[in-house]
Amino acid sequence: MTTVPPKISLDSYPELHAFDLDSAIDHIAHWLPTQGPIKDFIHHNTLHAVQHYPFHKGVAVAAKVFGARSYLPAADYQALYRQGRIKDFAIDWAIAHSGYAPEKYKELREKLFADSTDHYPPVSLANHGIRNNWLTRLEIDLNSLAHPVLFRLLGSFLDQGISRWTLSKDGESFWDCVWRLAQNSLLPLYPFDDPMVRELLNQSANEVILACLERIVGSELLYEQYLLEMILAHPGWSGMVRLIELDPKALLERRQISLKEMIAVELAAELAILRKKRGVDFAAIADVPHASEIPLLRDYEREAIVPLVLKVWHEAMEYSLHSELLIGLKSQDAPVKAKEPPVAQAFFCIDDRECSIRRYLEEVNPAIETFGAAGFFGIDFFYQGFDDAYPVAQCPNILTPKHLVMESNLRPDLEKNSVTEGFSDLHIKPHSLFRGWLYTQLLGFGYAAKMVWDVFRPSSQLLKIKKLSEVDAHTHLHLLRESDELTEDGRLLGFSFTEMADKIEALLRNIGLTQNFAPLVVVVAHGSSSTNNPHFAAYDCGACAGKPGAPNARAFAWMANEQSVREILRERGIDIPPTSHFIAALHNTSRDEITYYDKHLFVNYPSEPLQIFQETMQQALQKNAFERCRWFELAPQSNAHDEAHEHVMARASSIFEPRPEYNHSNNLYCIVGRRTLTRDLFMDRRAFLHSYRPESDPEGQLIVKILSAIIPVCGGINLEYLFSRVDNSVYGAGTKLPHNVIGLLGVANGVEGDLRTGLPMQMIEVHEPARLLIVIEQTTALLDKAFQLMGPALKEWLDNDWVRLVACHPDTRELFFYHCTGWEPVELPVDAVAPSASHSESIFTGRHATIPVHLLRRHA
């Protein structure tokens, strides 16, 4: 959906050349957040703008520009040390890797434990650059005057359905629209009624920008700097405009807008306000004395200093946490060969929330085998559900699907219930003046009752908005393509058998399941239901671009069951026996419920494995709910699984619950390898697990394919959580509680605030912000070969340490850290042994913080 942001580099700064507006806008636009409309939530590296720097340098540059914290406060790290989560050996390791002179190690170590006062974030470029300095001199709070005007115009223009009246006309650009309101209205549009500015608006956006800059800034050398500071004063809206400009498809109701137009409108508004408030001859920026002493962006980039003490603490914390897994991997017993063929196999998403449900499934019934793969199960398509107004992409946002799949109803008697004309929605319907008058008179008391009900009996779900993850499954997917004609949008309607076989084969080879199929293979997608939550998309499957993965699972099961597909697969060496059947299911991660799809076909399947699986799953879900409850302070304190399960269900349907679940909080590991590597580990729901058979990938192509999906998806999730946690008010969206939904585009504080990007506080508050550790079960030699095949954009993540990578030798389990300079053998303390336990519950009962990796000695 979004392109990889090009790099910003020092030498390409155009100040030395003549000012060129377009390239200047391209430069400054890289600093903007790239979060799309809230309906689909795509996790990405919050600091993609500085991804070409090594991690710590990039963070420091961004901290200066945005005025954000770089790390947690020192006191937090010291507390973690006291709790034993940061180990001494990790501090030694971090100091040794800090680039400090060895004779000063001791000194540095002492500094770590010095009493630290709370560290405050640096002042930001946007708030303390040339623009602010100048405004202070003029004694005018320009932002508070210009922003409401701009935000209101933008909000009305881009609105996706909240406003009763639509501002934009078909095909009209933002600039034309503002022109229309300013010039062709009997009432003046404040502040564009200033005669000179009104005259100016008749010119093109380009000319307006240059004219305003000349008057406001006065020196071409500072133009770009001014524009940057101006748009960074409201990064949310600027970023949204830029994103829509680059990808108009991100909106359902298309709008034509560009960053340049937004800048032109904003500058014209600023000029008009300044002329109104400070007279026509106000001082320009170039006239302000000492203006040259104020640091510019290039100074920020050059001079950003990495706070050494905090950096060492952070690295020590990460190394401690990472080594918990590495120790666990090392101290495992040799894997036992499987004795008997599995009863059932289950595919799960790599999502860290599925990590524990897989553990429980295997714990309850060892005859069930589980696999992990990206949650779109290798099938990328646009999907339009039965009740859906529009098709949505069901794949990671790096792919653009070519196929469209529609859902139709199996029972023709069921009307398409698109318009709910019930009393339950009256509070959302538009009310005309007099109807509103009547309704408030008549229905007000009803709402009192409804409120009482919702607040005191939350689980009874009166506020009923069904999400995809809850929709009943009595429908049918049109998967098989009947003609090669393209749809209006240029998509293929369904798949051919060969295409199906391609998709199925690719996934099965990826996860290394090409033989020994069980009689029952369950493809489990996941989604999450929540109430009263504008960020609902961020709780769904990241590999499906923030949607529940049910359509993909259903498509996969249907295709893998199809005889024609199986025949093609057989020719290609994957023999799925006729006794094996695939079924699709959806795991609701917030309610811990499972929905099975296409149940009418179940009669054809072997009943015994199905029953075993369903029963096992039910137990696993209860245990999973119980394990999740340890994070919820208001959950029942008993040890009863059913109470815990009831609690998580109530959570997902309470209108006053801002935390239906903690979704990816505390994600930390990503393990690509056979299940034997992780099967006996308790990883506290912190690992993304992807199945991979090292021996089936002699050329390294598979691992490149896997990495190209998991680095942006899991790495993006990880870094978005990390930065939102480190500075929730700058990188994150702040607390959810005052959020106001703006135009169905995003959320803001209050009615005229900037759009908030990043994750809200209620999603990240318990997160331990550490970078992702990817462990690949493969030899370093083969990985070196594989990395040659990798694109530079992907390589950047690894080489600049935005994710950490460790290779685990498939046979010896020797571990090697990846650095851009080469592999470093991981040297763990000799006496380090992972703690062990006989079953999961004995590990976490009564504990509230994150838990180190434990060995599960189930048979001991």
Add this chain to the structure above:
Amino acid sequence: MMDSLLLACLFLPMLGILMIALFGNNEKKIAALSFWITHAMGLSILTLLVLWALGGFHAHEYEWFTLYERGDYRFPILFFLDRVGAVYLFAIWVVFSIIVRYCRNYLHRESGYKRFFMTIFSFALGLNMVVLAGSIDMLFAGWEIVGISSFLLIAFYRHRVQPVRNALRTYTIYRFCDIGLLLGAWMGHLLFHESDHFSNLSVLFQDNAPAPASYPALMLMSLLIFIAASGKSAQFPFCFWLPRAMEGPTPSSAIFYGALSVHLGVFLLLRTAPIWSYHTLPRIALFSIGFLTVIIATLAEKTQSNIKGQVAYASITQVGLMFMELAFGLETLVLVHFLGNAFLRCYQLLVSPSIVAHMLRVEGAIDTNPDLKKSSMQSYLPVSIRDTLPEVIQNTLYVFALQEGNLELLVRSVLWTPLKKIGGTINHAKLSLKILIGACLFMPLLLTVKTGVIDSSYLAVPLTLAMILASLSAFSQKHGFTAVWNAVALSSLLAGSAVLFLHPAEWTDIALFTTGIIPSWLLGILVLRKLPKKENFSDSPFAYRAMAETNPGLSLLLFLSFLGLVGFPITPAFIGEDLLLYHASNHQYSWIAALIAICFVINGIAAARVFLRICMGRPSEICEVYQHE
């Protein structure tokens, strides 16, 4: 029994604030405390209502004790419960219990948990006080408490500039409308003397009785009441503040701006109905306010692209309709309408985050699918009238709606800009010039008084003038925070001395007033002195200095000083203010009372601004100096 229940309705929330302040050191305790207090309060409200109903729905008055008495001035603590109060009390019980339960989970782990519950209890206290008040003075006290708690909840997220700015905006409007109530209270004393109790009003205005006051006096008093009511209920021309006040946690917006606070204007009108409904002209004025509001707010609602703004304007529209209904005297209908609107808007705000899911999954089907669009209602009806208008009219309508009738610019340019301009001129003048002008004005008068040519009360005139100048100077002062504090105190003291010259015999009342003002002022100066010397305020007058975060103790002291200075009912200055107005109006220069009231209001705004600049904001490197001082 009923009397003690009345008292319980006030003391329980007060107890809540106190208990939470003292013992609420963790979330669990605060939650438990607020649970018990809320239910105790709910129980007393319910019992009170039941007893009142069993007693035959008669209006009930209760005088607890006289707080202050001197000459023919009395300030009794007086309560009054009738049909109107009972309906409001019922709504308070329902909404408040729901919101407290809702917030138990919703605010879980929020950093301002304690602050939030303390503020919400002070809101309940203010509300109960307003609803149960037996006289306009008591009502004013409650009104102030509601105003301050509103102000604190809007600025709840003090890290961000915008909530802080909007808190000030709302407070400014509230303060301005206090002029209406302050002067209304003063006129009440003036016109009805002892009988300004709500229980007596209807008797006073009985059909066969002679009019208790002259036509212009009643007209003026009605207008003052309308100003107060319009401000609190966001009616014309003050509609714009309500959507902008939606900055606090969603449930607080729901209880304040959806349910209860926004209907207080209607309550005031219901309470004072005998006064303004006596003549037809005020009724017409009230109808016009409602009518203008309805037009502007319905249009403004159409172009709100955010959900809370939309609900806010929908609510304003309904309150406008209530004003119109009141103008026709349909009191019962208004009460039903109030309940309906309060519950509906409260619910709408609480579930407003659901709008995305709702629009995409349910409504999305008709709004975004062109095929469905045609087949729905629209094919039978002509396209909306708006689409058939010529483009220029369409644009005009849109601009009007988008700018919400330009009310904010209007209010700003009529009310505040002139004051700022004058104040700015004063501040730019040199000190010597000020003294010179002051002396020129004062000396000749003093001399004439000394020689006995004219009465000493003439001296009050230059003092009043000086008071206005001091207030205006405080209002437009941008550079020195201490200067604002000094100017505010000076203005208050000048007001006191002006009254002293009018009534030299009443010096004890004026002393009572100063016992509230002077300690508050000194406290403020002390706090301001503690601020780091390094900081040069004039260098960054617009920066917020985040003292609430870096030094909460000092910030609390500054807050108390601020409350004292603005005559909040925690110091004797509150009664003092009332006394000043009372005495001033008992003189031939009764217009001085009006000027004093205006100055108090301006002082309040100036002091609030300083408080926000110093205490709110996000700590960053600039604020670091504060911590080590």
